[in-house]
Amino acid sequence: MTTVRTVLGDVDPARLGTCDAHDHLFFRSPALPGQELTDPAAAAAELRAFAAAGGGSVVQWSPVGTDRRADALIRLSRRTGVQVIAATGLHQAAHTDPAVLDRVRGRLTELFVAELTEGIRAGDDPDAAPLPARAGLIKVAGDFHALSAHARASMTAAAEAHHATGAPIAVHHEAGTAAPEVLDLLCGRLGVPADRVVLGHLNRCPDLRMQRDVAASGAYLAFDGPSRAQQATDWRLLDTLTELAAAGHARQLLVGGDTTTAAARASTGGGPGMPFLLRVLRPRIEHALGAAVTADIFVANPARAYAVDWRR
Ligand SMILES: [Zn+2]
Numbered sequence: 001m002t003t004v005r006t007v008l009g010d011v012d013p014a015r016l017g018t019c020d021a022h023d024h025l026f027f028r029s030p031a032l033p034g035q036e037l038t039d040p041a042a043a044a045a046e047l048r049a050f051a052a053a054g055g056g057s058v059v060q061w062s063p064v065g066t067d068r069r070a071d072a073l074i075r076l077s078r079r080t081g082v083q084v085i086a087a088t089g090l091h092q093a094a095h096t097d098p099a100v101l102d103r104v105r106g107r108l109t110e111l112f113v114a115e116l117t118e119g120i121r122a123g124d125d126p127d128a129a130p131l132p133a134r135a136g137l138i139k140v141a142g143d144f145h146a147l148s149a150h151a152r153a154s155m156t157a158a159a160e161a162h163h164a165t166g167a168p169i170a171v172h173h174e175a176g177t178a179a180p181e182v183l184d185l186l187c188g189r190l191g192v193p194a195d196r197v198v199l200g201h202l203n204r205c206p207d208l209r210m211q212r213d214v215a216a217s218g219a220y221l222a223f224d225g226p227s228r229a230q231q232a233t234d235w236r237l238l239d240t241l242t243e244l245a246a247a248g249h250a251r252q253l254l255v256g257g258d259t260t261t262a263a264a265r266a267s268t269g270g271g272p273g274m275p276f277l278l279r280v281l282r283p284r285i286e287h288a289l290g291a292a293v294t295a296d297i298f299v300a301n302p303a304r305a306y307a308v309d310w311r312r
Contacts (some may be wrong), residue, residue, distance in 0.1 A: 005136035006083045017056020019302035022224040022256025025060055027116045029095040035261035040072045045267035046274050051207040053278035061170055063089035063139040065096035070120035070133040088115035089139035090154040100124045108157030110139055116165045117312040129147045141172035142182050159190035166308040170198040176205025179214045194218040206236040215249040220305045224256035238288045250293045253302055263301035
């Protein structure tokens with residue numbers, strides 16, 4: 001049976017509802033000091049604002065070593081009614097707690113599989129007891145127009161964990177680059193089916209030919225922002241989605257808020273936050289692409305992208 005693995009258990013993909021396909025309720029990066037998402041009350045306020053705008057589910061792309069708070073995600077999901085899908089996996093070294101990185105190096109596949117099938121490890125310690133929330137996806141990250149040894153090791157472990165479990169792999173692309181290299185590695189060399197891969201941040205490199213090329217693989221394309229740093233590319237989003245839909249890729253498109261800093265939150269930071277997706281972006285997408293494609297992007301596509309016939 002095909003299900004989406006939320007922090008409260010496996011659910012029928014048809015019950016996912018309107019989905020923010022890439023966001024963060026908790027996130028801590030050594031590269032973003034002072035901007036940590038660590039406050040459960042602020043996360044709850046953001047989730048409630050998202051739910052009030054019609055949101056049904058959120059996929060948190062915070063992997064091992066970024067202070068994911070799986071235990072708090074369980075409480076928040078119960079309290080707000082929003083379904084939350086948590087990640088295992090590994091970000092760039094620059095975004096990962098160095099102590100955690102030391103602890104998990106060489107044990108990535110084992111850790112990813114354990115978090116997907118048994119439960120996320122407290123304190124990101126592979127030897128800790130599992131928390132009562134399992135991960136539903138594997139998040140990894142490339143680099144700027146390149147894949148470092150760290151990225152290759154993370155992606156190799158992600159592919160092995162995919163083969164063991166069926167879990168989808170979601171990829172951070174630095175400034176939207178290196179997606180062809182990621183597909184070569186994950187799908188070409190490591191045998192992951194392209195429709196089990198979500199390519200993130202493609203909006204940050206608004207190169208339509210590249211986007212069409214990677215879409216031809218069958219992978220999902222996540223357009224996840226906005227942020228102050230992306231103003232130069234945000235304005236191309238509607239045209240990009242329109243072009244990709246016209247090229248036959250409407251069923252591969254995803255959108256997400258990707259709120260990574262406290263200042264970007266709507267409810268407590270005065271930023272666009274999670275509600276922006278539904279209050280501002282969704283009507284614009286509907287106007288440009290029509291109701292059917294909009295329903296694909298917000299409901300049907302994430303349900304398909306994150307649904308798994310779990311092997312374990
Ligand atoms: Zn993100």
